Amino acid sequence: MATSAAKSAAARVRELRKQIEHHNYRYHVLDDPEVSDAEYDRLLRELKALEEQYPDLVTVDSPTQRVGATPVSELQEVVHTRPMLSLDNAFADEDVVAFDRRVRERLEDVEQIEYSAEPKLDGLAISFRYESGRLVQAATRGDGLRGEDVTHNVRTIKAVPTVLRGSPPKLLEVRGEVFMLIAGFKAMNQRALERGERTFVNPRNAAAGSIRQLDPRLAADRPFDVFFYGVGETDGWKLPARHSEALQQLREWGLKVSPLLKIVQGAEGCLQYYREIGAKRASLPYEIDGVVYKVNRFVQQRDLGFVARAPRWAIAHKFPAHEENTVVKGVEFQVGRTGALTPVARLEPVFVGGVTVSNATLHNMDEVRRKDVRIGDTVVIRRAGDVIPEVVKVIVERRPKDAQEVELPSKCPVCGSAVEREEGEAVARCTGGLVCAAQRKEAIRHFAGRRALDIDGLGTKIIDQLVESDPPLVRSPADLYVLTAEQLAALDRMGEKSAENLVEAIEASKKHATLPRFLYALGIRDVGEATAAALGNHFGSLKELQGATEEQIQEVPDVGPVVAAHVYKFFQEKHNRDVIAALTRHVQLQSQARKAATGEGPLAGKTFVLTGSLDSMSRDEAGDRIAALGGKVAGSVSKKTSYVVAGAEAGSKLAKAQELGVEVLDEKKFLKLLESG
C-alpha cells in the first residue's frame, strides 16, 4: 500500500489541512477571510475526496471532522448541550438527486419524501436559549461543540424577542441565522467610510464582526435581522410530527421564520424550489448562498441519523458563488469619449455569479492606489446583485515578489498625445481631442446612441472600420450622412442588405433630430440629456445658442460657470462649427413635440425614482407616463423623493429608500396611482 501515489497523497493531505486551518482562522477568528468561500470549499472538497480514497489518512483533528475554529479568548466559552451541526453541500442537481436517493434507500418503504425547504442565509448561526420564555443565553456556533457567549450583543437585536409570546416550554433552545440586511450594511459601510473607520467586505463579515464585538453599544445600532430555522434542546415541549410544524409553533411564540419556507415533494420538488429561489435571489433584501432541504418528518430524521458532524436528513444546495479569487494579468488604459483614461484590470478568466469575467474596471488612479492593486496580485472579484464586476480587495498575503505597480502612462496609448491630470481631479485625460482615434470613435458612437440620434445598427465594429479605413470614410458625425450603400457593403462583415439597412437607419435618424437630442448628440463636455434639454428650451434654436456669450449661457437653470465655459468653448472652435454646419445641411431640426414640465397635472410636484424592471412597461415608458401627469423622474433617491417605484430585481435605490423612509411603490400600487391620476 505504500505506493508512491499514496505517499504523494499523504503530502497533499498535510498541505491541504495546513491551508484549511489557516483559512479557518482567518474566517472564523479574524473575520477577515483571505480566500473566497468557493475557493475554501474547493480545498475542503479536495481533502474530503483524498480522505475517501485513502481512509488511512483520516485523523480526528482533520478539518473535515469539525466545523470551525476555536473561539477567541475574550468572549466566554459556551458548550452546546446539543452540537450545532454543519450541513453537507450540493453543488449540482445530481448531488440533490443522489441525496434524495440515499434518504429513500435508508428509510425503505417510502416512495416520496416530504422536504421542508428554505433559503440558506449568508449570516451567522446562533443558538438561543429561552428558559420559561425568557432569553437567557445566545452563543455562536464556534466549532459546533463550543461557541462563544454573545448574549450581550444578541439582546440588542430587535428581531430577537427577549420574552416569548403565548405559553412556551420550560426550556427551549432554538437555532437561527443572524444576518444583516444589504441596505443596512451599505449604509453602515458608508458611515464608516465617512468617519474613516474600517469597512466590511460583505454583509456576512459585517454581521460576524459586529456580533462578536465586546461592546454591545457598537452592535446595537447595526441593522441585524434573524430567521429561526431549527430546534435544539427542549424541556416541556412535545414536538409535533414535522419540522415545518415545529417552525410554525416557533413563529407563534414570536420567533421569526423565513417567509420563503416551503414544503416540497421529492428531489423534483427540491430542484424546482432551488430555481424559484434562484430567480428571486437578486431581489431579496439579504444575501443567501443557497437553499436547504430537510426531511420534514422527525421520525424519519431520527431513523436517518448522522454522519460525523452532519445530519443525513439535510443538505445545503449552493448557488454559484458571488465572489471568486483571480489574478490580475495586466492593467490597460481605455480612452473614453472625453479622453478620460480608465484603468481596466485584465483578469485570469473566472466564473462568478453565472458568467465568466475577464475584465474589471478600476475607475481611476485614485481607486487603483486606494485598493493598491498591482499586476500579478490575487484579487477578490464580486459580481453581486449589480451586473458589473468589481475588484473588492487585494489579497496582500498572496502578492508575488515581482508584482508590478500600476503607472499612469504619460502618453495616450491610442494616439500618443500627452496625458494630463488636472489638480484635484480623479481622472486623467488624453489631450489629443479629435486627433485621437479613440475619442473620434466614441464621439460617433455617442452621436448614434439611442438617446441621441438613434442610428440603429451602427455598432462598435462598423465604427472602427469607418474611422480606420484609408482614407477614412468617417471623420466626424457629419460624414455619416454622405455614406453610400456601396461604400458600406465593402466593409468586413457587411452584406448588401445590411448596408442598405444602415443607410436607411441613418436617413431615419433625421426624424429624431430635435434640438435637445441634437445638442446632446454633439457630445459637449458636461452636457448630458438634462442639460441639453435645458439649453434647448432656453435658447429655442441652435443659432441663438451659437451666438450666445458665456454669461448668457450661464443664465440657463442648472448651468454654472464650468458648464457654461465648456459649452461656449465648444461653439467657438472652428472644427466644431464646421461639423455643425455640415450636419445642418443634412439634418433639419424638428420642433419639439413636448413642452417642458409645466407643473400641472395630478402628479405635479411629485418626484419619482424608478428602480428594477416593471412587467407591464419599460422604464422609459413609465417615465413618460409620469411626466405626462406632471410628475418628475429623478435618477437618485434623496429626502426630496416622493416615491420610489421598485420593480423586479430592484437594486440599491430600494435600499436607499428604505434607509431614508421614502415611500416605496410596487408595480401594482404604481399602476393604480397612474390610473387614479
Added chain:
DNA sequence: GATCCTCGAGTTCT
C-alpha cells in the same frame, strides 16, 4: 463654507 442634490460618464457580458 458646508451640505445636499442632481447630472454626467464609464462599465460587463451574452
Added chain:
DNA sequence: CTCGAGGATC
C-alpha cells in the same frame, strides 16, 4: 450601478 463633480441652497 457607482462614483465624482458641478450647481444650488442654507
